[in-house]
Amino acid sequence: MAKRLSRWYCCVLLSLLSCTVYADLVVVVSAEAALSRIQRQELKDLYLESRNSLPGQARITPIDQSERSRERSEFYRRYIEKTPAQLRTHWARLIFTGRGQPPQALADSQAVVERLIRDPYALGYIDPDFLDERLKVVTVE
Amino acid sequence: MLRHFVRSCAISLAICSGAALADNSLPSLTLNGFGTLGVVHSDVSDADFVSDPFASSGAGYSSNWSAEVDSRLGLQATIAATSELSTTVQVVSEKRFDGSYSPDIEWAYLQYDATPQLSFRVGRMVQGNFLNSEYRKVSFATPWVRPPAEIYRLVPVANFDGVDLRYRYYVGELINDLRLSYGGGSLEYETGDIESSDSWGVSQQTRWGNTTLFAGYGEVNVSAEELTQFFDVYRLFGPPGEALADRYEVDGKPLRFLSVGVNYDPGQWFVEGEWVRLSSSTLLGSSESAHMTAGYRLGKWTPYAALGRARVTSNTFEPGLNPAFYPSPFAEGAVLLNSTLNALISSGLQQDSRTIGLRWDFRPGMALTAQYDHVDFRSGSPGGLINQQPGFQPGGTMNLFSLALDFVF
Numbered sequence: 001m002a003k004r005l006s007r008w009y010c011c012v013l014l015s016l017l018s019c020t021v022y023a024d025l026v027v028v029v030s031a032e033a034a035l036s037r038i039q040r041q042e043l044k045d046l047y048l049e050s051r052n053s054l055p056g057q058a059r060i061t062p063i064d065q066s067e068r069s070r071e072r073s074e075f076y077r078r079y080i081e082k083t084p085a086q087l088r089t090h091w092a093r094l095i096f097t098g099r100g101q102p103p104q105a106l107a108d109s110q111a112v113v114e115r116l117i118r119d120p121y122a123l124g125y126i127d128p129d130f131l132d133e134r135l136k137v138v139t140v141e
Numbered sequence: 142m143l144r145h146f147v148r149s150c151a152i153s154l155a156i157c158s159g160a161a162l163a164d165n166s167l168p169s170l171t172l173n174g175f176g177t178l179g180v181v182h183s184d185v186s187d188a189d190f191v192s193d194p195f196a197s198s199g200a201g202y203s204s205n206w207s208a209e210v211d212s213r214l215g216l217q218a219t220i221a222a223t224s225e226l227s228t229t230v231q232v233v234s235e236k237r238f239d240g241s242y243s244p245d246i247e248w249a250y251l252q253y254d255a256t257p258q259l260s261f262r263v264g265r266m267v268q269g270n271f272l273n274s275e276y277r278k279v280s281f282a283t284p285w286v287r288p289p290a291e292i293y294r295l296v297p298v299a300n301f302d303g304v305d306l307r308y309r310y311y312v313g314e315l316i317n318d319l320r321l322s323y324g325g326g327s328l329e330y331e332t333g334d335i336e337s338s339d340s341w342g343v344s345q346q347t348r349w350g351n352t353t354l355f356a357g358y359g360e361v362n363v364s365a366e367e368l369t370q371f372f373d374v375y376r377l378f379g380p381p382g383e384a385l386a387d388r389y390e391v392d393g394k395p396l397r398f399l400s401v402g403v404n405y406d407p408g409q410w411f412v413e414g415e416w417v418r419l420s421s422s423t424l425l426g427s428s429e430s431a432h433m434t435a436g437y438r439l440g441k442w443t444p445y446a447a448l449g450r451a452r453v454t455s456n457t458f459e460p461g462l463n464p465a466f467y468p469s470p471f472a473e474g475a476v477l478l479n480s481t482l483n484a485l486i487s488s489g490l491q492q493d494s495r496t497i498g499l500r501w502d503f504r505p506g507m508a509l510t511a512q513y514d515h516v517d518f519r520s521g522s523p524g525g526l527i528n529q530q531p532g533f534q535p536g537g538t539m540n541l542f543s544l545a546l547d548f549v550f
Binding site: 041051052067086093095096101 | 171173175215217219224229231248250252257262267275276279281282283314316406408409438443502505506549
C-alpha cells in the first residue's frame with residue numbers, strides 16, 4: 001500500500017514538474033503585431049525553411065537564440081523537433097546550396113525582447129520571466 | 142557568354158562586399174565557409190585511389206597516406222540586394238588535375254525570387270542529379286568522409302552555366318521542391334577537356350516530417366576532343382570502322398540519369414538509400430548503382446555503416462575491327478584501336494563496397510570522422526583507380542582508411 005502511494009505521489013510530482021517545464025518557454029511577438037496564433041508547421045517553416053511570410057501575414061522574421069541557451073534547446077526540442085546534430089547538417093546543406101540562411105540568433109531572452117518591441121514583424125521565443133505588457137504570447141496550435 | 146557573366150557576378154560581388162551592413166537591413170552580406178582536412182591510406186600500392194576521377198595523383202602508389210584526396214576549402218559570399226534579388230558566389234580550392242590548388246568557381250549566380258515559392262537563377266550552378274549532389278563537397282553536411290563513389294562518380298561534369306527554376310509547393314503536410322535546370326559546362330583534365338552542352342535536369346524533393354524523398358532525371362550531352370579524334374581514326378577503316386564509331390561515339394548522344402533516393406531521420410538514428418541508372422549508347426555504357434547508409438547518434442558520436450554496389454549493364458567487351466581484313470600497318474593500327482576501345486568500355490565502375498565509420502561532433506561546426514572502406518572490384522574492373530603501374534591487376538580488392546576533420550563557419 002505504502003509502495004503504491006509513493007508511486008502515485010511520484011506520478012503527481014512528475015506531471016506537475018512537466019507542467020512547469022512546459023510553461024518555461026513562450027513564443028512571443030510585439031504587442032502591436034497582428035499575429036496571435038500560429039500552426040506548428042508554420043513555426044517549423046519559419047525556423048527551418050527560411051520562410052519569411054505566412055498566409056494572411058505581410059511578412060515575419062523569426063528570431064533565434066544563441067546555440068548555448070537553454071531556451072533554444074527547449075524550443076527546438078519541443079516545437080521544431082530537431083536535434084542540434086540534425087540542425088547543423090540541415091543548415092550546412094541549405095547554406096552551401098544557396099537555399100537560405102538560419103534565422104538571426106540573439107544572445108538571450110532579454111535581447112530577443114528588445115528586438116521584438118522594435119519590430120512588429122519579428123517573432124521569437126523567450127523565458128516567461130521576461131514577459132511584459134509590450135509583448136504578446138502567440139498560441140502554437 | 143555565360144562564363145563571362147559568371148565572372149562579372151564574382152567581380153560585382155567583390156565590389157559590393159565593401160558595404161557590409163548591420164542586421165536585417167538590405168543590402169546584406171553573408172560570408173560562410175566549409176572545408177575538410179583529410180588523409181586516406183589505400184592498400185593497393187600499384188595504383189592511386191582518387192575521389193575526383195580527373196585528379197593527377199592520390200593514395201596508394203603516389204603516397205602511402207594522401208592528404209590530397211579529400212582536403213578542400215570552400216568560401217561563399219551572398220549579397221541580398223533586395224528581398225527578391227540576391228547573388229551568391231562559392232569558390233572551392235582543392236587538388237586539381239594539374240596538381241595545383243587554384244580555386245574554382247562552384248556556384249556563382251544571380252537569384253530572383255518572384256514569389257516566396259518561386260525563384261529563378263542564372264549563372265553557374267551544380268546539377269541536382271542525385272540526393273546529395275548539390276552539397277557533395279561539403280563533407281560536414283553528409284555522414285561520410287566522401288560521397289559514395291558508386292553514385293557520385295557517375296556524372297562527369299557536375300557544374301553548369303545556365304538557368305534554373307525552383308518551385309516550392311505545399312500539399313497538406315508535404316513540403317515539395319521542384320527544380321528544373323538547363324545549361325552547359327566544361328571540365329579540364331590533364332590531356333584535354335570535356336564539354337557538356339544542352340544538359341537539363343528535373344528533380345523533385347518531398348519532405349514529410351522526418352522523411353525525405355527524392356527523384357531526379359537528367360540528360361547530359363558531353364563531348365571530348367580526344368574521343369572525337371579517336372573515333373575519327375576508326376572511321377578511316379571503312380564501313381566496319383564507321384559502324385564502330387557510330388556505336389561508341391560520345392559526341393551528340395545524351396547520357397541519361399534516373400535516380401531515386403530516400404532519407405529517414407527521426408533524430409536518434411538515420412537511414413538513407415539511393416538508386417541510380419545511367420543509360421547511354423556510347424562507350425560510357427549503361428550502369429546501375431545503389432547505395433545505403435544507416436547511422437545511430439549517441440550524443441556527439443555517430444557510428445554509421447554503408448553498402449554500395451555498381452554494375453555495368455552494357456557490354457564491357459567489343460571484338461572491334463578484324464585485323465585480318467587490313468594490310469600492314471593498318472592491321473597493327475586496328476589491334477591498337479581495339480585494345481584502347483576495350484580498355485575504355487571496361488573501365489566503368491563495377492564494385493561492391495562496405496563501409497563503417499565513426500563521426501565525432503566535438504564542437505559546433507566541427508566534426509572528426511574515421512572511416513574504413515572495403516571495396517571489391519568485380520569482373521576485371523579497375524575501379525576508377527588511376528596511375529596504374531605495370532604490375533596492377535584489375536578486379537582485386539582495396540581497403541581504405543580515412544580520417545577527416547570537417548568544418549563549417
